[in-house]
Amino acid sequence: MDALELLHQRRSMGKLAGPVPSAEQLEALYRAALRAPDHKEMTPYRFIEISGAGLERLGELFAQSDRRANPHIDEGSLAAARKKPLRAPMIIAVIASITPDQPKVPPVEQIISAGCAGHAMLYAAFAQGLGAMWRTGTYAHDKGVWRDLGLGQHEELIGYLYLGQPGGRYPSAPARDPADFVERWR
Ligand SMILES: Cc1cc2nc3c(=O)[nH]c(=O)nc-3n(C[C@H](O)[C@H](O)[C@H](O)COP(=O)(O)O)c2cc1C
Structure with missing residues (x-):
């Protein structure tokens, strides 16, 4: 696919089926991510690749998040939360790993860089015929989920890339x- 055609035509795909992307496809995704624009070459991102039983583990974190928000939540709603990650055979959590007190590269620039890395992965997925969708929602913003995913003090989850x-x-x-x-200024 021509590079400009890719840039002009990329679309997200919410309906995703197996099999999981191949190791080669994933390598191409990560290589695209690592080419994100990056002030002072800080590579302010990392990724958690989740598939198989990992998706059920993530679903459990989503259910726990809902239970923290509403201790009286019913079992049906918890079951729905557990199922959310199963909408794709693979999810890549995109994490901004921020170096604080970097006067030339404030946190917002580092988060943008991580966002560009995620965006590059969407392009690399589409270019390879994979479907991908960036999702956030409450489970991306809940600091309890961040903790359970093992994020450090200066890390932020900026999205879940659903892939398949x-x-x-x-x-x-x-x-x-x-x-x-x-x-235009001319
Ligand atoms: C940071 C970010 C978070 C998003 N979160 C969600 C989400 O939680 N749920 C959703 O349906 N779409 C979400 N989207 C939008 C979709 O990923 C997608 O971009 C949108 O459906 C438009 O489709 P397109 O990418 O083909 O233009 C998010 C996009 C971004 C950039």
């Missing part, structure tokens, strides 16, 4: 006109 084989049709791309977003 595309299980449906891609929706047509929204029609957007660059002119609506660009101001």
